[in-house]
Amino acid sequence: MASEQWFVGPLPLGPGETPPPDDLEPGAQACGKPSWSTPPAIPGDPPEPEAEDVQEQLQEAPAASTPSPEPLGPGPGPAAPRLALDTMFSPITEQLRYLLKKAEDFQSYLLYSRDSVQKEQLAKAMPTFLQMCEPYFLYLEAAARSMPPIYGALQELIRKGLLEISQQLTLRLEQLVLMYASFGFVSLEDTDPLSISCFFCGRFSISPSHEVSIFRYCAPAAYTASRFPRYLYKKMRWSLETMPEPGGRGQDSHVDYYFLCYRDTWEDTGKSPANSCPQIQKLWSIGRWVPLGPAEDDIYSWILCPQPPGDYQQLLTIGFEEPSHTLATDLLVQILTGQAGPARPPSAAGPAAWAAPGS
Known part of the structure; x- marks a missing residue:
């Protein structure tokens, strides 16, 4: 596992300053370890490079590995499958720990570095x-969701x-991007x-001819530039x-969003949030x-249009509590496979198994 550093060591402290804490900034939620596995501790890191090599080393850093585990079957007893x-x-x-460590380095040097160039x-x-x-996300989601399953029992x-x-890394990256945006270094x-x-x-x-890509919005974004439908905000896109x-002739790839x-x-209602019940401020749905x-x-017209206008065909009402990244994708898969209400995939080339009553 690669463990090279992308950042310089701690900067010298000025009079009266205290060194930064080893943990995350107070208020930033730390990402815990997965409950089902306790990976071994990572050895100490080698000496860190100079600040001017940050971007060059990041580009040369190894891409997230995509291990290919062999299919597993049930063992002779419960201990064997667990092992x-x-x-x-x-x-x-180990790859998760590596990426989380890099995210922590990004956060630490943003908060404690006094060098604007850095x-x-x-x-x-x-x-x-x-x-x-991205390659790490590709492996996680494809191995967990792609059909048919490859891991048996x-x-x-x-x-x-x-x-x-996947959920843990997504939330950590979202938190990091929001922090950089709050400092004015990136735009949302x-x-x-x-x-x-x-x-x-x-x-x-989800089938030999259908693939789903997942995107997470770092901050809620208006559904269209003109904010129509009104008061509708995006949090995920598929x-x-x-x-x-x-063997099909005259067919082209087609993408639906x-x-x-x-x-x-x-x-x-025209009321302010202070005069409204907080439980009914946000009604979540998939459309x-x-x-x-x-x-x-x-x-x-496309060149002159800052953002194409679009309508919102609501397919599933979730409720007043935001679903997790994982649950929202599970619900979308149920919609696409006809398991969650009267939704039909818009592409006519979909497999017959997707048939569901029309909305």
């Missing part, structure tokens, strides 16, 4: 760090462990092509790619993007 499971998860949890270097390296996590236990890791504006409004959290297949069937959104119900324009054959 095999812990052995299989060891490189996965902070700017870290801000430029942030998108590269998010890209470095241990599928559910493995799925739970992998998704727990959804219409800014250079912003980090959302980041990639994995991809998996891209459903429908690929041509083998689904969102986890909430609606500020108190805004509909599909329905494009309203510009015309597909008018390239100039």
Whole structure:
């Protein structure tokens, strides 16, 4: 497991200053270890490089490994599967610890470095760090959700462990990006092509011709630039790619977009949040993007349009409590496979097993 550092050591302290704590900044929630596995401690880190090499070393750092565990079957007793499971998860949890350590380094040097040049270097390296996590997310989500399952009798236990890791890393990255945004080093504006409004959290297949990609918004974003429908905000996005069937002629790939959104119900009443019940401020749902324009054959309209307008086809009402990253994706899969209410995938090329009553 690679353990090279991307940052310099602690800066000299000024008169009356105290060294930064070893733990995270108070108020920042630490990410605990997965409950089903306790990875061994990572040895001490080697000497750290100079500050000007931060971005170069980040680009040269090894990408998140994607281990390929062998399919497991039930053993002779409960101890044997548990031992095999812990052995299989060891490189996965070590990679998690490595990425969380890098995220902690980003946070520490943002909070305690007095060198503005170094902070700017870290801000430029942030998108590269998010890209470095993408192969790891790809492995976690594909191994946990892709069909058909490949782990036999241990599928559910493995799925739970992998998704727990995915959830943990997603929340840590979201927290880190929000902190950098609060310092003004990154933008969260959804219409800014250079912003980090959302980041990639994995991809998996639900059929031989359908793949789902997951994206997480660091901060709630208005559903469209014109805020229509009113008071609707995005928190997650899924891209459903429908690929041509083998041997199919004249078929092109097609992408549909689904969102986890909430609606500020108190805004509909015209009352302020202070005069409203906090339990009914946010009503969460999953819906599909329905494009309203510009015309597909008018390239100039697309160039001049800051953000294409779209309607929101609500498919599932969740409730007043925000679902976790993992649960929201589980619900979307149920919608796409016809297991959660009257929803039909919009692509006509979907498999017959997806058929559900029309909405």
